[in-house]
Amino acid sequence: MTEILRLEHVGKSFGGIRAVNDVSFSLQQGEIIGLIGPNGAGKTTLVNLITGVHPLSMGKVFFDGEDVSRQQAYQAARRGLARTFQIVQPFPRMTVLENVAAGALFGGQAGSVNAALEMSRAELAFVGLEDFADTPASSLALPNRKRLELAKSLAMRPKALMLDEVNAGLNATEIDGALELIRKIADRGVTILIIEHLMKVVLSISQRILVLHHGELIADGDPGDVIRNPRVVEAYLGSKFAARVQAEGHHV
């Protein structure tokens, strides 16, 4: 396995407050990794640091062997480091197809607007939105908006994809659909980092779990081990939940 993304002692302070502190980990190509942590743990900030939305206060980020610590957000997208947002961010007055085409045109390799539109049809079919191609993005319901975000990111031909709370606000059936989609994306060889607070989602799909608490990485390992890790239990899960998981033999 080759390494795709590596963080070395990454940290970020906002006006003296340490939002992320000395985080180091690395992701291998084709992995599905879960990043969990209680609200305010710094998960989204970490994604913003990796994708160049915020400049790093300290540390380094390497992507595909290249030092990308000082990159801008648009450069991350072009390098193949894509992400979705916790709050979906469509271009409201464009059609669904055009939204995806934006990803293909600027983040992907499409040479012209027409080529981008053509490429985007395939991605829409992949996420199951082909019937909505010509409707305005603003008229989609939430689950479909999330799919649109995915299609837009996929059109950028990413090597790694970070999904920020991609399941928030979805019901159980919708989540199952989304998980299936995520597995399909991973099958294409895309490394996936899922940022989630829903335990079920992360445990069932991830090969590895990272736990962030107060901006620090407190665990990194196999899902079964991580939920038994006393620090994680204390910080995040609550002992009751951990006990139940053990009792039910819920191993992944």
Add this chain to the structure above:
Amino acid sequence: MDIVQILLNGIVLGSLYACIAIGFSLVWGVLNVINMLHGSFIILGGYLTFFAWQYFGINPILALPFIATTLFCLGYVLQYFFINKVVTAPVLTTLTLTFGLDMILYNLMTVFFTATPRRVTLDLGTLNIGDLYLPVDRLLGMGLALCLTALLFLVMRVSKIGRAIVAVRMDRQAATLMGIRVNHVYAITFGIGAFMAGAAGAVFSMVFPVTTNLTGVFLGKAFVICVIGGLGSVPGALIGGIALGLIESIAGYTIGPQNAITVGFVLMLVLLVIRPSGIAGVKGYE
């Protein structure tokens, strides 16, 4: 010229500037509207003061509350019936609308009052302390301007409507849920902005000649002061106003009065880019 005299002139001028900018800053901060009418409101206040004094012999200080209240009503009506309809639209729309309204008001003023410079001459003499030379009317203007500023500060802090304005500024939706009539509060806010502009105009007409040709100048000053002092707060406008007064006074002495205004604008542009919260960085009325 004596440095103390330059600073003193700057502070006197700056207090008047603060009074000019405060209503503009309030409207921008609370309604998120750049009020292009502001300059014309000031001139209207000045003209009305002049005519009350010229034709009816009313003392400007007595006339001031009535004129300012008239402006309040005008502002309330304009906001309630016009600007409120597009208040959530992008800046291009609201700015263009207030510019259009300003063209109408400006035209009405030039037709009815003409553009002749007018000034209330009170002949109060000057105060000489040592080498310092201070016209009493300017001191009076400064005193009035500071009183008005303090009054607005108190209204925002203590009164029920002041607190409602603050609430709407912080979160329009939450304020609606609390039972605040947002449209009414917006109209009141815009009215207060016009009130302060009218009062500033009245004060100005006692110190300098006013004419419709100055509407743009006053508006420009309001821009600069808001950016220097930071948006939407009484202390911010006061600091910004006095800062601009001092800058113009010092620049006027060192590099000539015609360049003093340029310095203010350039400073504003620089500040906009490097520190949009203003040098004072004062947060709103909270």
Add this chain to the structure above:
Amino acid sequence: MMKSLLHYVALVLWLALIASTPLFADNYTIRIAISLTMFSAMAVSWNFIGGFTGYPSFSTAAFFGIGCYVGAIAQRNGVPLVLAWVLASVFVAVFAALLGAIILRLKGHYFAIGSIAIVEVTRLITSSWGSLTGGGDGLNVPLLQGNPQEVASFVLYVMLSILVLAFCTSIYVDRSKLGFALKCISQNEDAANMVGVNTTVYKIIAYTLSAVFCGTVGAVYASWIGYIDPTDSFSILLTVKVPVMVLLGGAGTVFGPIVGAGAFILLEEVFWANFLEWNRAILGLIIVFLIFFLPNGLLKLDYNRLFKRLINKKARTPRTMDGTS
């Protein structure tokens, strides 16, 4: 497709009508035609930043004014006419690109205020830099050769060329990757960044495009009028008028700016001629009317519905008359 073809045909006819004015009309009408073309060109320019990109720019007058002065000063120093115009355009483009790199970091209200301040600052600097610009007294520009009729037609054709060039650029932008990027930026700048749009560079390109044609128009205008001063060249009225024209026609569309500029200038002409004293108030009323009744511009009006409503009204009127009589 049909509809857009119709638009192109209408536009060609309109431009042909303007171009033919020297053949049949008097000098006064040609002047109106010049005014139409130069404002159309500036409206098309503004559309790059204000329409496609959605940035409320009010710096048109600064670009126009700098164009006037650079063209005039170059000519007074012996630069040949056309070269002076080119020089003015290039100067304005470079100025806009450098300025854009700084002020396009601002958004919304701050950008609006910043862009208006640019007009004020350029005007003040021009007024006080007397040795170069003649200060408040203004500057005489070498007059164009020929009788008034010839000069006017010449200026008209130059302005028309600028308009056509600006319009073709805008069609190209609308269909290209650049236009797509600008639309992304106008709808959601953060998301645009996230899909890989280099927003800074694209915004600077849009801002520069919005400036360069105004610079050329300014330089040609200066040669035509023969005299420029700071108040006229850097006028706040101009800087708001141009966006209003675009809004009137339909911002972000290819044809909107030309429709809007045409409607605005013709209306203005009528009011100038008949209500000189109330000219400004009437323009103000047009703006207020526009904001409330035509928020999307003339082009996006639903004419079919409007037409049907009119027919319905006509159909209803006789019936009520029958009822009352």
